Amino acid sequence: MEGDIAEMGKFIGAGISAFGMGLAALGVGNVAGNFLSGALRNPSAAASQTATLFIGIAFAEALGIFSFLVALLLMFAV
Template identity: 35%
Template sequence: MVLPLLRSNHLPRIVFCSGFRPLSVLSTYGSYYQPSRNISTSLCRRDIDQAARYIGAGAATAGMAGSGAGIGTIFGSLVIAYARNPALKNNLFSYAILGFALSEAIGLFAMLIAFMLLYAV
C-alpha cells in the first residue's frame, strides 16, 4: 500500500483536555496512521502520580501499626510469663528483646518503603 505524501497539518495530533477526560486524537487519515503520544507530561498526570505516592506511603505505614501491636503483645506476654515463673526472668527477658528487635525491624522496613515512595520514586 502506498501512502500519499502528507503535509504537517495532516498528521495526527494529540489534544490535551482539562480534567480527567481521556485524550482525543484528531486525524485526517485515521486508519493509515497510529496516533503517537506527546513526550511532555500533563498537569493532571503529575497530580495523579503525586496522589498515588501519598496513598502508597500511607498504605506502607500500616506495617508500623502492626509492629506496634506486635511489640505490645510481646511485652504483655513477658509480664504474664514473669508473673507465672519469676525464676526464669533472664531467659524470658532475652527472648522478649529478640522478639522486640524482629518486630521493630518490620516496622522500620515499612517506614523505609514509605520514604522511598515519597522521595525516591
C-alpha cells in the same frame, strides 16, 4: 495532570504503608505483654529470658521499620 496523580499515588501509598507500622506496634506489644504475663507467673525465670525478649521485639519491629522504609522511599525516593 499525570504528575499530580503520581504524586497522589505516592502519598496514598505512603499512608497505607504506615498501617504496617501500627501492625508492628501490635506485634511488639504482643511480645512484651506475653513476656510480662509469663514473667509474673514465674519471676525467677524472667531474668534469663530478657535476651530472648529483646530479640523477639527486634524481629517484630524490624518489619514495622520495613513498612516505614517503604513509606520513606515512596515519599522521597520514587
